[in-house]
């Protein structure tokens with residue numbers, strides 16, 4: 443549960459580590475990679491006797507495949523190698539690996555063979571790794587289509603072929619793995635955008651290299667250990683005033699529910715008092731499902747809140763714009779989502795006030811909102827989620843949570859994290875409002891902003907994961923259900939955090 447955060451490196455980072463590790467590496471990194479890949483193949487085929495198919499490509503990813511094949515052959519596992527490249531164009535290490543495979547008695551085919559009657563025990567993709575430069579074309583796309591159509595377990599070596607290791611974008615076509623064995627460290631592309639749909643279960647083998655000793659982590663996979671120090675039981679001698687005054691402003695006509703969901707999430711994650719300012723003058727005066735919430739006029743909430751979230755169902759009317767003009771200069775932390783972001787995107791003056799704020803700001807855009815803020819569009823944001831999140835963090839001097847598959851959190855000082863909790867059932871109405879409420883609650887309870895955002899993002903997904911495990915969703919999951927589950931997961935974390943670590947940890 444509290445395992446350390448895992449470093450993530452982009453391709454240039456991995457290359458830099460490789461350069462530094464290579465001179466001392468004996469056996470070579472490729473030898474090590476092929477060996478651990480063979481071990482993984484043995485593990486995956488423990489109860490599946492039969493032949494392993496390895497598809498090898500024109501670079502060092504293919505070289506890993508040749509070493510793997512040799513190791514499996516030496517372990518008396520039947521293995522077939524298909525090589526989609528030219529021997530004379532292979533890089534030196536990969537060519538040596540191919541020669542060693544031939545010397546060990548192995549053969550290479552130049553086309554993918556038909557599967558045996560009983561099917562392949564395992565299909566291995568060693569076509570392309572982090573050296574992929576451009577969208578794949580025929581014949582590689584045909585190879586990948588054929589491999590993807592094969593039943594049974596499919597193992598990708600380092601990264602599924604066709605996936606951009608930096609962005610997670612499928613370039614033309616990408617291998618769909620059930621398992622990915624990645625070397626040295628995680629790459630962002632495994633964790634965000636199309637990555638999780640293609641990588642399956644990801645395992646990292648460091649190849650006896652300590653990446654962080656050679657290059658500080660560029661990013662990190664989000665883990666509860668990063669905010670463990672704040673997961674502490676409440677002292678007995680406290681009262682509701684000890685846990686902060688959270689304000690939520692939104693809930694325009696037709697969107698009352700968005701503000702209520704955010705308020706309920708803030709309540710159930712422990713904020714002391716929650717003021718919900720409804721933009722809709724005809725909104726109910728009380729949330730009958732959650733009468734603990736104090737529904738007030740938005741102007742009252744502006745004055746009452748120690749931390750303020752603007753956006754859930756805020757709308758784009760002039761009153762909403764005026765509310766933003768009053769809220770942005772306040773000297774309290776602000777969480778901006780949904781229409782608060784859209785208003786900033788369409789009003790240069792609001793944008794400037796927001797970027798120049800002295801107090802802390804958090805923006806939680808989805809890709810379309812991020813696109814509007816950056817003056818681009820959702821597709822451009824998705825083409826480089828890390829870059830978009832980092833760009834927004836710099837532009838607004840704010841913490842950013844760019845939502846979507848593999849939410850990217852970015853800080854203005856260039857640090858970033860990728861979250862891996864959550865599932866597609868979360869793509870439903872109100873889910874962003876709940877996240878807003880969770881972040882607001884933690885800040886109300888005096889968590890440092892960065893920890894609050896990271897914890898809320900992780901918790902949001904972990905709550906949905908817990909529900910899915912219990913049979914609630916993924917499809918049809920509602921955001922209201924996530925609120926109750928978030929409360930349960932959060933309290934469980936606090937109990938676990940108080941449990942002493944075993945001696946060996």
Ligand SMILES: NC(=O)C1=CN([C@@H]2O[C@H](COP(=O)(O)OP(=O)(O)OC[C@H]3O[C@@H](n4cnc5c(N)ncnc54)[C@H](OP(=O)(O)O)[C@@H]3O)[C@@H](O)[C@H]2O)[C@@H](O)CC1
Pocket residue numbers: 456457459460471472473475499500501502503504505506533569570571572573574575576577578579582599600601625626
């Ligand atoms: N880093 C490490 O520490 C370690 C790395 N190791 C392994 O090395 C892998 C990286 O190897 P790599 O650099 O040779 O790149 P790789 O992915 O095999 O592809 C390059 C080849 O593909 C070609 N090519 C590219 N795009 C193409 C396209 N769209 N369509 C067609 N061709 C395309 C490109 O040709 P070109 O672009 O020049 O035409 C070149 O021939 C890494 O993922 C890991 O598995 C481990 O051995 C040990 C530790």
Ligand SMILES: [K+]
Pocket residue numbers: 503567568569570571598599600601602603
């Ligand atoms: K691969």
